[in-house]
Amino acid sequence: MTTAIPDLGLTALEVLTTTRAVRHRLALDRPVDPAVLRRCVEIALQAPTGRNSQRAAFVVVTEPERKHALADLWRRGLGQGDEPMSPADLRRAYAEPGSMERVWSGLRHLADNLHRVPALVIPCIEGRAEHLALPQQASHFGSILPAVWSFLLAARAHGLGTVWTTGNLAVEREVAELLGIPYDEVMQVALIPVAHTKGTAFRPAHRVPVDEVLHWNRW
Ligand SMILES: Cc1cc2nc3c(=O)[nH]c(=O)nc-3n(C[C@H](O)[C@H](O)[C@H](O)COP(=O)(O)O)c2cc1C
Numbered sequence: 071m072t073t074a075i076p077d078l079g080l081t082a083l084e085v086l087t088t089t090r091a092v093r094h095r096l097a098l099d100r101p102v103d104p105a106v107l108r109r110c111v112e113i114a115l116q117a118p119t120g121r122n123s124q125r126a127a128f129v130v131v132t133e134p135e136r137k138h139a140l141a142d143l144w145r146r147g148l149g150q151g152d153e154p155m156s157p158a159d160l161r162r163a164y165a166e167p168g169s170m171e172r173v174w175s176g177l178r179h180l181a182d183n184l185h186r187v188p189a190l191v192i193p194c195i196e197g198r199a200e201h202l203a204l205p206q207q208a209s210h211f212g213s214i215l216p217a218v219w220s221f222l223l224a225a226r227a228h229g230l231g232t233v234w235t236t237g238n239l240a241v242e243r244e245v246a247e248l249l250g251i252p253y254d255e256v257m258q259v260a261l262i263p264v265a266h267t268k269g270t271a272f273r274p275a276h277r278v279p280v281d282e283v284l285h286w287n288r289w
Contacts, residue, residue: 075109077228078270085227088272092231093176096265098186104132106228107189107264114193114221119213125196126217127256129249132189139248141185143241144261148181150240166276180233180263187263192238192249193218198257214259222262231267234260 080088111128119125131137155163164170184190195214199207222232238245238261246253 073105075103075106075228078226080227085223087274089223089226089232090272090275091173091176091233092265092267092272093180093233095268096180096183096187096231096233096263097268098183098188098265100188100266102188102230102264102266104130106230107191110221110224110228110230113224114217117217117220119217120209123213126214127194127196128221129192129194129251130189131192131249134185136248137187137190138185140190140238140245140261143244143248144184144235144237145181147237147240149237162278165278169276176233180235184263187265189264191221191232191262191264192245192251192258193221193260193262194251194256194258196256198254211259218260218262225264226272229266229270230264232262232264234262236260 107130111130114128115124115126117126131140163173193214195210197210199210202210218234222234225232238258242258243253245251245258246256251258
């Protein structure tokens with residue numbers, strides 16, 4: 071008999087609108103049941119993939135020593151290769167007073183504590199994208215990023231907090247070596263810290279008003 075995996079009983083719409091980037095509210099000292107992580111990956115695999123190619127893979131790192139080494143690499147990769155923010159990006163990012171200050175404070179907290187987060191999850195996809203033309207790139211990333219977001223949503227539904235990070239990508243080869251990921255055949259796309267959340271109430275975020283970005287029939 072399989073044991074039921076507990077969840078918060080949120081509706082789909084609540085999960086979709088309250089899955090936040092969790093940094094300060096990660097419960098660092100509370101273990102996460104591997105069965106819940108497995109279920110979240112199983113749910114993530116329901117996401118669509120181009121031509122039903124199903125080339126996603128997830129590496130879940132929970133061993134303390136490996137997490138330490140991975141966190142050290144992630145800190146080295148942090149900020150490297152980031153696109154500069156355009157004036158429009160900055161305007162949007164800072165639109166809600168205090169929001170970017172919260173992001174920077176959260177980032178510092180995460181950088182200081184990444185090795186203490188119970189699970190570090192690296193979503194991957196078979197095949198590399200560097201040399202693909204745009205349509206193939208769109209298909210490649212489109213066949214993994216929906217699964218990554220589904221993983222974050224599934225985690226939220228089960229009371230876990232996550233934050234999408236990319237600090238591993240600037241040092242992807244070293245991370246691949248550390249974790250035995252075959253770099254030439256498998257590409258990492260993110261690194262997701264996962265922990266229970268401190269409290270379970272999260273609110274919809276401030277976003278660009280929908281009518282500023284929704285175009286009907288033509289741009
Ligand atoms: C592609 C992508 C890359 C991101 N990279 C990072 C990162 O490296 N570190 C981090 O702490 N947050 C990262 N984030 C999280 C964003 O900062 C977060 O989603 C955004 O601020 C909105 O947060 P909110 O939903 O809590 O309002 C990333 C998010 C995405 C989608």
